[in-house]
Structures are given as structure tokens and as C-alpha cells.
Amino acid sequence: xxxxxxxxxxxxxxxxxxxxxxxxxxxxxxxxxxxxxxxxxxxxxxxxxxxxxxxxxxxxxxxxxxxxxxxxxxxxxxxxxxxxxxxxxxxxxxxxxxxxxxxxxxxxxxxxxxxxxxxxxxxxxxxxxxxxxxxxxxxxxxxxxxxxxxxxxxxxxxxxxxxxxxxxxxxxxxxxxxxxxxxxxxxxxxxxxxxxxx
Amino acid sequence: xxxxxxxxxxxxxxxxxxxxxxxxxxxxxxxxxxxxxxxxxxxxxxxxxxxxxxxxxxxxxxxxxxxxxxxxxxxxxxxxxxxxxxxxxxxxxxxxxxxxxxxxxxxxxxxxxxxxxxxxxxxxxxxxxxxxxxxxxxxxxxxxxxxxxxxxxxxxxxxxxxxxxxxxxxxxxxxxxxxxxxxxxxxxxxxxxxxxxx
Numbered sequence: 001x002x003x004x005x006x007x008x009x010x011x012x013x014x015x016x017x018x019x020x021x022x023x024x025x026x027x028x029x030x031x032x033x034x035x036x037x038x039x040x041x042x043x044x045x046x047x048x049x050x051x052x053x054x055x056x057x058x059x060x061x062x063x064x065x066x067x068x069x070x071x072x073x074x075x076x077x078x079x080x081x082x083x084x085x086x087x088x089x090x091x092x093x094x095x096x097x098x099x100x101x102x103x104x105x106x107x108x109x110x111x112x113x114x115x116x117x118x119x120x121x122x123x124x125x126x127x128x129x130x131x132x133x134x135x136x137x138x139x140x141x142x143x144x145x146x147x148x149x150x151x152x153x154x155x156x157x158x159x160x161x162x163x164x165x166x167x168x169x170x171x172x173x174x175x176x177x178x179x180x181x182x183x184x185x186x187x188x189x190x191x192x193x194x195x196x197x198x
Numbered sequence: 199x200x201x202x203x204x205x206x207x208x209x210x211x212x213x214x215x216x217x218x219x220x221x222x223x224x225x226x227x228x229x230x231x232x233x234x235x236x237x238x239x240x241x242x243x244x245x246x247x248x249x250x251x252x253x254x255x256x257x258x259x260x261x262x263x264x265x266x267x268x269x270x271x272x273x274x275x276x277x278x279x280x281x282x283x284x285x286x287x288x289x290x291x292x293x294x295x296x297x298x299x300x301x302x303x304x305x306x307x308x309x310x311x312x313x314x315x316x317x318x319x320x321x322x323x324x325x326x327x328x329x330x331x332x333x334x335x336x337x338x339x340x341x342x343x344x345x346x347x348x349x350x351x352x353x354x355x356x357x358x359x360x361x362x363x364x365x366x367x368x369x370x371x372x373x374x375x376x377x378x379x380x381x382x383x384x385x386x387x388x389x390x391x392x393x394x395x396x
Contacts, residue, residue, distance in 0.1 A: 004287060005264045007248040014242045019230050025218065031288050032217050034249055034262065041250045044212050045243035050205040051232055052239045064232065066203045089202060090229050 008034065060131070062107040062124040064089045078102045081137040085128065085156065087111050087144060095142060103140065106131065111143050111152040120155065128156075132163040142170045206232065258329070260305040260322040262287045276300045279335040283326065283354065285309050285342060293340060301338065304329065309341050309350040318353065326354075330361040340368045 003009035008030055016026035033041055057063070058070035065071065072078065072092075082103035086092055089107050108123045132139075139160055143149035150169075157167045172190035174183055183191075201207035206228055214224035231239055255261070256268035263269065270276065270290075280301035284290055290303050306321040330337075337358055341347035348367075355365045371389035372381055381389075 004262050004268065004270075004290065005249075005253045007245060007252050007264065008262070011245045011249050014238075014245055017238075018227055020223065020226065027288065027291065028218065029216050030249070031286075033246055034253060036250070038250045040212075040215075041246050045246040047205060047209045047212055048231055048239050048243040048246075051203075051209050051228070052234070052236045054205050055203045055232055064202050064206070066205065070202065072202075088229075090225065092202065093225065 060127075061105050062109060062127060063092060063105055064107075072105055075102075078104055080104055080135060082140060083128070083131060083136055083138075084140045084142050086142050087149070087152075091142065108143070108152070111148045112155055113148050123152075125156070125159065129159065129163070132160065132165055136165055138166045138168060140168050140170065145170070145172050258325075259303050260307060260325055261290060261303055262305075270303055273300075276302055278302055278333060280338060281326070281329060281334055281336075282338045282340050284340050285347070285350075289340065306341070306350070309346045310353055311346050321350075323354070323357065327357065327361070330358065330363055334363055336364045336366060338366050338368065343368070343370050 003012075011030045011033065012023065012026045015021055015029050016023050018026075021029070033044070036044075054066050055064050056066070056068065058065040058068055058073055060069045060073045063070050063072060067074075079102055083106050084095060084103045085106045085108060086095065087108055087110060092105050092107070095101070095105075106124070106128045108125065108128075110118055110123055112118060112120065112123070128139075139156070141153040141156055143152045153167075153169050160167050171194055172187065173194050174180065174187060174191045180188070201210075209228045209231065210221065210224045213219055213227050214221050216224075219227070231242070234242075252264050253262050254264070254266065256263040256266055256271055258267045258271045261268050261270060265272075277300055281304050282293060282301045283304045283306060284293065285306055285308060287305050290305070293299070293303075304322070304326045306323065306326075308316055308321055310316060310318065310321070326337075337354070339351040339354055341350045351365075351367050358365050369392055370385065371392050372378065372385060378386070
């Protein structure tokens with residue numbers, strides 16, 4: 001294939017390895033980078049390296065962090081009686097959108113998935129159990145609302161019950177602003193099962 | 199907004215400036231970069247800088263290139279009697295997909311667009327006229343098939359005619375593999391106007 005410059009071709013092939021970026025998008029991004037002011041391109045390059053060098057893992061909650069323990073674990077204003085368990089660090093960003101709700105978190109680093117060969121030992125479950133020292137009253141399992149997320153939640157429930165800690169699961173139902181007409185049957189079933197008195 | 203790491207937040211905001219990349223995509227890309235092997239992230243960073251440092255412009259055809267003149271202009275196997283005029287360097291990559299066709303190119307660096315304040319002096323038109331030294335028999339104007347691309351083609355035609363060089367425009371019609379049913383009226387009109395005897 002024709003390419004006008006070797007380094008540009010290499011950039012296209014590196015960018016096209018990113019998730020959701022095909023060859024065409026990679027080409028458009030590479031040409032954009034080529035036209036960028038040189039300081040901006042340099043900043044992008046330096047930040048990519050900085051992310052790899054600075055960002056580590058919190059030894060308490062397994063969230064990504066530049067400090068250990070992380071800013072969430074050391075935040076005194078949080079409700080330290082609730083641990084919200086998520087699959088990935090990126091899920092915390094989504095949950096923090098619920099502004100009235102400031103619990104501690106615990107990142108599992110995935111979910112139980114026997115088909116992919118992911119068992120309990122591949123997840124940060126031991127570190128979670130170590131945190132149940134009496135100050136924690138509730139563990140909210142906020143794994144994704146699918147079969148594997150549900151299975152992981154059930155497994156965690158079994159493990160955590162002996163500690164005398166309440167285990168809850170985030171609610172399933174219709175998304176706010178959604179449309180009944182377009183909702184799938186399983187979601188509607190869950191929304192009916194989870195109905196609440198007004 | 200909550201962010202788990204300052205450098206990760208900075209990477210997200212830098213990535214979201216790229217074309218077609220919103221905040222959510224930028225977040226997904228940033229987390230992917232965070233999980234990349236460190237050598238791969240470093241290679242990506244270095245290539246971004248290399249593209250900015252190594253890639254310049256060919257003084258003949260104004261295409262982007264790491265050498266001057268570029269590899270196309272110095273390629274002896276090309277048909278040097280035809281110059282194909284394009285808006286952007288990225289258009290050459292598209293045109294080179296037509297494998298039977300190996301002309302020289304000329305990159306305008308845009309198209310005439312009075313509304314955006316882009317006039318003839320903002321395009322590489324003088325450099326194009328300087329190349330019409332008798333060896334060139336045809337200039338194919340391959341600006342985009344829209345109003346501004348057409349206007350640019352007409353303007354170039356007027357300038358080039360006095361040199362006794364044939365000026366042609368790429369054909370408009372139905373895309374190969376396309377479907378008459380879904381084609382717009384203007385394209386169908388062009389396809390009928392451009393009909394050819396079998």
C-alpha cells in the first residue's frame with residue numbers, strides 16, 4: 001500500500017490497535033496529529049508516558065491511583081461503612097456521577113467468567129475480605145447487570161455473609177428518560193419485579 | 199468531576215481534542231493505554247513526536263514527505279505527463295487505491311471557500327502552475343465532488359487553459375456496488391449526464 005511517510009504509516013498502524021479505532025479512523029487521527037502544533041503533539045506523547053510511569057494501584061481498594069492508598073481511601077468525608085464493589089476502575093468514574101452517594105470502592109479487576117478461564121483467584125477478592133473488619137456495614141455489588149456480573153455478585157454474597165455484613169446489588173430497571181416501547185423484555189421484567197410502593 | 203489520577207485525566211482531555219473522539223471514547227482509549235505494555239505506550243509516544251519532527255512538505259508537489267522531493271515526485275515509473283490535483287495529502291492515499299493509475303500529484307492544501315475566507319493565495323496554486331513546463335499533458339482535478347470542490351476545479355481550469363494543457367475532472371456517478379434505490383437525485387442526475395456508449 002502507498003504511504004507518504006514511514007513514520008506516519010507507523011503511527012497509523014499503532015493507533016489502529018486502539019479499541020474502536022479502525023484503519024480509516026487511525027489515518028484521520030494521524031493526519032490530525034501531523035497538523036497539530038508541535039507543543040501539543042509533544043504534550044500528548046509525554047502524557048502517554050506519564051500515565052504509564054505514574055499511575056499504579058491502591059493497595060487497599062485496588063483502584064488505579066498515583067498515590068497509595070488512593071485519594072478515595074484516604075478521603076475522610078466518605079461514608080466508610082459502605083464498600084461499593086466494581087469490576088473495573090473505570091466503573092468508579094461512572095458511579096461517582098451519582099453525587100449524593102460517596103462510599104468507598106473496591107475494584108475486582110474483572111468478573112467471574114469460567115469460559116474465559118477467570119476464577120476467584122484472578123480477582124481481588126482476598127483484599128476485599130480483608131477490609132471487612134467491623135467498620136463496614138454494607139457491601140454493594142455493582143458489577144455489570146449481565147449474567148457474569150450477577151454470578152460474581154452471588155459468589156461474593158456467599159463469601160461475605162459469614163462476616164455479618166449486608167450485601168446488596170444495584171437495582172435493575174428502566175433507565176431514567178428511557179422509553180417503555182423500546183425496552184427489552186428482560187429489563188421490563190426486572191423493572192416490574194423491583195417495583196416500589198409510592 | 200472525580201478522577202482517579204491527574205495524569206490520566208490530562209490524557210483524557212488531550213485525547214478528547216482529537217477529531218471524532220468524545221469524552222467517553224477518550225476515557226476508553228486512556229484506560230486502554232494505561233493497560234498497555236509500557237514498551238508499546240512508549241513506542242506510541244515516540245512515534246507521535248517522530249511524525250512531527252520528520253515529516254515535512256515536498257517542495258514540488260506540496261505532499262507531506264520525509265524527503266524533498268518526495269518519493270512520488272522522484273519515482274521514474276510514474277506517468278509524468280499527468281498531474282492529479284487533490285485537496286489534501288490524505289486524498290492521495292485514497293487515489294493510490296486505483297492501482298492501474300500512477301500519475302504525479304499536487305496537493306492544494308484545501309479548496310476555495312470564500313465563506314471560510316480561503317482564497318486562491320491560501321492554496322498551493324502557484325507551485326502547480328510552475329510545474330506546467332510542457333512535459334505535462336493533462337491535469338486531473340480530483341478535488342472533492344461537492345460545490346466548493348467543483349468551484350475550485352473551474353477556477354483551476356481557467357488558470358491552466360492558457361498553458362495548452364488538458365484539464366479534466368474526476369467522474370461523478372453511482373459508486374460501484376451501490377444501489378440505485380438509495381442513491382440521491384443529484385448523483386443519479388450526474389450518472390445519467392455522464393452516461394457512456396457501450
